Amino acid sequence: MTFLADHNIEGQAALLWEALNREGWLELFPLRLETFARVGLSLESSDRAVWRFVQERGMILLTDNRNREDDDSLEQTIAAENTPSSLPVLTICNARRMVERDYRDRCATRLCELFLDLDNYRGTGRLFIP
Numbered sequence: 662m663t664f665l666a667d668h669n670i671e672g673q674a675a676l677l678w679e680a681l682n683r684e685g686w687l688e689l690f691p692l693r694l695e696t697f698a699r700v701g702l703s704l705e706s707s708d709r710a711v712w713r714f715v716q717e718r719g720m721i722l723l724t725d726n727r728n729r730e731d732d733d734s735l736e737q738t739i740a741a742e743n744t745p746s747s748l749p750v751l752t753i754c755n756a757r758r759m760v761e762r763d764y765r766d767r768c769a770t771r772l773c774e775l776f777l778d779l780d781n782y783r784g785t786g787r788l789f790i791p
Contacts, residue, residue, distance in 0.1 A: 662690075662776060664751070665715050667724040668697045668704050673759035674723055680762075680769040690776060695720070709733040712742070712750070721748050725756035735787075745784040751775065754789050767791035 666674035678694045681687050697704060702714060712735060715722045724735070731737070735750065751772065758764040771790040775782055782788060 662779070663693045663695055663718070663720045664723045665695050665697070665700065665702075665711075665720050667711075667722065667726075668702075670723070670725050670753065670756050671696055673725070673753065673756045676759045676765055677723075677753075677768055677772070680765040681772070684766065684769055686769060686773050690773065692772075692776065694723075707733040708735040709738040709742075711735075712738045715750075716742075716747055719748065722750045723753070724750060725753045739786040743784060743786050747784055747786070748779075749775075749782050749785045750787045752787055752789050754791065764791065 664674075674694055678687075681692065686692070697706070700714075700718075702711065706714070710733075711722060714720075739747075739750070753759065753768060755764070759768070768791045775788060775790070
């Protein structure tokens, strides 16, 4: 499973992946982290374009905010385009706390729990970690 780190939390996502690695999760599960640059997405991409991009490629968006109120906001996009088979967006509740090891570890554990039961979370739209 590939996760796409939102461009404004790439550092926090890298910390999360370090926690996943340290705890041995990455040895157990085929989880990969990508960035906008590596997948060819512009930093100026709308929430709608990003959501469609990850859905078309079977990726999960890892974000912290994308909730603006315009027509292309993440919330509007999910409301309009989410289907029962859509992959959820994972939102870190407090990305600033990713510098705290305990918080990072809890996020890593929750991400893996969701991954293990991913089919039951399809269509839910957005999930928050930890």
